[in-house]
Structure formats: C-alpha cells, structure tokens
Amino acid sequence: MAGPGEQEETRAVRVPYIGQMDLDALLTMGQTFAWTRQEDGYHGSIRGTCLRVTLDGSSIVGAGPGDAADMEAIVREYFDADFDLPALQARLSADEHVAAAVARHPGLRVLHQPLWECLASFILSTVNNIPRIQRIVNRLSDEFGERSRLPGGRPAFPTAEVIAEAPIDALYECGTGFRARGLSEAARAMATGDLDEAGLRSAPLDEARARLVGLYGVGDKVAGCILLYGLGRFEAFPVDVWIKREMERLYFDAREVAPAVIRDFAQERFGEWAGYAQVYLFHGARKG
Numbered sequence: 001m002a003g004p005g006e007q008e009e010t011r012a013v014r015v016p017y018i019g020q021m022d023l024d025a026l027l028t029m030g031q032t033f034a035w036t037r038q039e040d041g042y043h044g045s046i047r048g049t050c051l052r053v054t055l056d057g058s059s060i061v062g063a064g065p066g067d068a069a070d071m072e073a074i075v076r077e078y079f080d081a082d083f084d085l086p087a088l089q090a091r092l093s094a095d096e097h098v099a100a101a102v103a104r105h106p107g108l109r110v111l112h113q114p115l116w117e118c119l120a121s122f123i124l125s126t127v128n129n130i131p132r133i134q135r136i137v138n139r140l141s142d143e144f145g146e147r148s149r150l151p152g153g154r155p156a157f158p159t160a161e162v163i164a165e166a167p168i169d170a171l172y173e174c175g176t177g178f179r180a181r182g183l184s185e186a187a188r189a190m191a192t193g194d195l196d197e198a199g200l201r202s203a204p205l206d207e208a209r210a211r212l213v214g215l216y217g218v219g220d221k222v223a224g225c226i227l228l229y230g231l232g233r234f235e236a237f238p239v240d241v242w243i244k245r246e247m248e249r250l251y252f253d254a255r256e257v258a259p260a261v262i263r264d265f266a267q268e269r270f271g272e273w274a275g276y277a278q279v280y281l282f283h284g285a286r287k288g
Helices: 023-028 068-078 085-092 096-104 115-124 130-144 160-165 168-173 177-192 197-202 205-213 220-231 241-251 259-287
Strands: 010-016 036-038 041-046 049-056 059-065
Touching: 010 068, 023 041, 023 049, 041 068, 049 068, 059 068, 085 096, 085 259, 096 259, 115 130, 115 160, 115 177, 115 220, 130 160, 130 168, 160 177, 168 177, 197 205, 197 220, 205 220, 220 259, 241 259
Parallel strands: none
Antiparallel strands: 010 059, 036 041, 041 049, 049 059
C-alpha cells in the first residue's frame, strides 16, 4: 500500500461484455451522475473504488489502484457485463415502439449502482437537470469523499455515514439547496439500517415503493429510479416528464394521462422487464 503522499500502482483489467455497450450514453443519460468525461475515458468511483473506464473492442477496461481481482468483479457487476442483452432486446422487441428504440440505441443497459449512491443522487435530481446534478455530486465528493489515488481521478462519493454526520449548512454549501434535508435524512436511514436494502429487494414492488416514498424528498418518480437503478427491480417503470410525454404519444393517442396510470400500464405491458423498456423509450424520446 502506498504511503502518505505516494501514488499507489495503477492496474488495468479487461472485462468482456455480452452484446453492445454505449459507454457515453450509459454514463451521461441520467442513470448515474458520478462520472466525469476526460480525454482517456470516464473517471468516477464504484463502491468507493476510484476508476477510469474505457471501451476497447467488446471489453470494458477499468484502471485504478488496488487489487485487480476486486476491480474486475466491481466493473463486471456495475456494468452487468455477463447479462445476455441481445436475448432481452429480442424479447422486448415484440413491442414495435420498443423495437424501434432498441434498433436506434442497442448499446443501452441498466447499470447496477450501489443503493446509497443511487438514492442520494436521485434525491438531488428533484427539480434539477443532469449537468447541475453532476456538479452537486462532484462538490459533495470533493468536500466529503475519500481522495482518489488514481492520477486525474475524482474523489469517491461520500458514504452515508459521513453525510449523516455532516451539518446541514455544509450540505447547502455544496449546492444541494432544498434537497439538503432529504439527503441528510436518507443518509441517516441508511447509516442506521432503518432503510433495509434486503427488505426493499424482496418486498412486493408497491410495498418497496411506499417505503421509499416515505423518505423526505422522495416522490414516486424518484422512488421508481431508485428501485430500478439502485435495487435492480427491473419491473419498476419510473415516469418523468420525458417518458410521460413519449408514452402518451405512443400508447395513449397523445392524450394527457396521469403518471401512475402510465406506470401501471407499462408494468402490465412489459412485465418483469418494464424498467429496461423504460430505458430504451426514455433515451429514444430524448435523442431520437
């Protein structure tokens, strides 16, 4: 291990993946806000491990300090490299509208994010846009995260325990605004174990959603994102302004429909893979 002020040796791992992967879209489309584009790829952290990730052929290359086997496992899980994406795309393409979105954006998949990082990021997403969310995440990392030992890398996202102990004023200074209270209370729920990750993964979807909506600053859309991106509940279908408009256009003859109606319709139509359908339809609505 490197001593104070020393750089730890950087290692690189190659992780082959099944299907296609659009790294630029995955790390900028709004699933995650923790990655910064640099000339040689994207810098960020996964579960406190600071990494630089790039694509090389049909492999993800992750570079950073630490044990190579651990880093390979982290990258493999986060990017769901072993998932048979083409098989799922074929299944979802039974729906003509999803088929069109898959054909335009075949490199999309759902990232497997740590629950706390996902929960915090989507609380910060309320009445916000992607560039500003990224700036807040970066400021929180700079202020409270563990410093990266990766040259040019960003600090890791701060733990729930650290944020739970941070004064509200310090969170405000990082640009969180009215979201500071929700971030602080969610951090305490995670740090104390009051928010039970195993229970959220195993509970009926509506029950898990209700538990999340019970947190200050978490509405139905944010809860849907946390279920999908932070808990791997692929049957969840988050409804924001973009997907609401697209679903109304494609499935409801452009009629105004309540978000809950759209959510329930999509979950019934796409079943256990509704969240994946959402990813393709959402990105198609934004990018064409």
